[in-house]
Amino acid sequence: MRLRSLPLLLAALMVSSACATPGARPAAAPGAPPARPFGTVQEQAQRQQAWLRERLEVALPRLMRQHGIELWVVPMREYNEDPVFKALVSATTYAARRRTIYVFHDRGELGVSRIALGGNAQGGLYELRRPTQQVAGGGRAVEPWGPDQWQMLKQLLEERQPRTIAINVSRVFAFADGLTHGEYEGMVEALGPTWASRFKPSGGLPVDLLAWRSEDEARFFAEENRLAWDIIQTAFSNEVITPGTTHVRDVEWWMVQRLTDLGLATWFHPSVSVQRQGAGDAQLGENPVIQRGDVLHCDFGITALRLNTDTQHMGYVLREGETEVPEGLKGALARSNRLQDIVVEELRPGRTGNEVLAASLARMRQEGIEGTVYSHPVGLHGHGAGAMVGLWDRQEGVPGNGDHRILPGMWYSIELQATSPVAEWGGQRVRSAQEEDVILGADGQVRWAWKRQTAFHVVR
Structure with a gap:
């Protein structure tokens, strides 16, 4: 069985086994999202292919010229793919075939040529080059293998005569450091010192390229975030939680199961935690039973069509006799909402992540x-490529990763927390940690990918 066919087969088996009778669809639980929220796997792949075409035809030439890249070489071996691989291949390509070498050459008015030495043409988006093997009766094209591929690359360089050759090596960005040491050594040995002297980091x-997003990807991202909201709202409800009985781990596994039932995945295991009046972490333990009066928190992400969401929401379990969330807790959530407003207002294309962080923290402190x-970019990776806006333990700024500049059109997870004393809890401090995805439009305007939480999810 060919590797690329296996996920499609598994998806088909999942759907067929879920149907008790021909043509029947599995019954959805109350409040559940639709069984196929994003269409069939074939429809998803077709949509992804359109995104790939736009990324390669529109974004790549623009970015190569912006970064001063004449020729870019991206070699990788099967199961040791470069991080940028996700941005370069079709939905039906899951790994680099044997070795794949992608070459991108900016020819000025002729455009950027895209050449694959190994692998496949990705639905006709690359010029596929293969060596010819002489056999009885003539020659036949074969898959390149081993040292032959480096010789094919050398021939291509001699044909194109680039002044510089960009390679993915970086001590700052993991996303720009995908060239392995073994591949580098093999390439240098095969190409020789003249060509190796023209290597430069791709910066x-x-x-x-990983951070760049199309308008249709943004439309899909809104759908994906809406689904994340739907799952969290159900998780933080009496449909899933029975106060005094349900453990936090039960809720986490319910969220994973819901994604699995939908044929989707997550890029990290969800977390659910509680804050309780008069109790600290040591008293609560690692897997407490959810009780009335608890403040709930979750961190949850969805992976679909290779795109990732990242969401943190707050919940509250009503005490006996309560009909709404205490005012002190509402105020805590309002303060984290205000901090969201500040960060969103400061998040502007052209600024560095460290500039956004410094401006946001200054305004936060000014407002008490x-x-x-x-906060961080999100997209083809959960903790995505682009300018980092702080780390929880690096509020002075993040050298290197925080010095990158923000692009129009990219996405961010606005991740933060505000800690407030709550009068109803005797002044005990409550942490309101929120995370919501946003889209920076091509015009630089920021909008919530779906919406943001301004009221607690309530368990009655």
């Missing part, structure tokens, strides 16, 4: 909010 090119900001 921010792979970072920005006690909090931290640790």
Whole structure:
């Protein structure tokens, strides 16, 4: 069985086994999202292919010129793919075939040529080059293998005569450091010192290519975030939680199961935690039973069509006799909402992540909010490529990763927390940690991918 066919087969088996009778669909639980929220796997792949075409035809030439890249070489071996691989291949390609070498050459008015030495043409988006093997009766094209591929690359360089050759090596960005040491040594040995002397780091090119998003990807991202909201709302309800009985781990596994039932995945295991009046972490333990009066928190992400969401929401379990969330807790959530407003207002294309962080924290302190900001790009990776806006334990800024500049059109997870004393809890401090995804439009305007939480999810 060919590797690329296996996920499609598994998806088909999942659907067929879920149907008790031909043509029947599995019954959805109350409040559940639709059984196929994003269409069939074939429809998803077709949509992804359109995104790939636009990324390669529109974004890549623009970014290569912006970063001063004449020719870019991206070699990788099967199961040891470069991080930028996700931005370069079709939905039906899951790994680099044997070795794949992608070459991108900016020919000025002739455009950027895209050449694959190994692998496949990705639905006709690459010029596929293969060596010819002489057999009885003539020659036949074969898959390149081993040292032959480096010789094919050398021939291509001699044909194109680039002044510089960009390679993915970086001590700052993981997304720009995908060239392995073994591949580098093999390439240098095969190409020789003349060509190797023309190597230069690709810099921010792979970072920005991964961060670049199309308008239709943004439309899909809104759908994906809406689904994340739906799952969290159900998780933080009496449909899933029975106060005094349900453990936090039960809720986490319910969220994973819901994704699995939908044929989707997550890029990290969800977390659910509680804050309780008069109790600290030591008293609560690692897997407490959810009780009335608890403040709930979750961190949850969805992976679909290779795109990732990242969401943190707050919930509250009503005490006996309560009909709504205490005012002190509402105020805590309002303060983290205000901090969201500040970060969103400061998040502008052209600024560095460290500039956004410094401006946001200055305004936060001026308004008397006690909090931290640790927002990040999101997209083809959950902790995505692009300018980092703080780390929870690096509020002075993040050298290197925080010095990159923000692009129009990219996405961010506005991740932060505000800590507030709550009068109803005797002044005990409550941490309101929120995370919501936003889209920076091509015009630089920021909008919530779906919406943001301004009221607690309530368990009655």
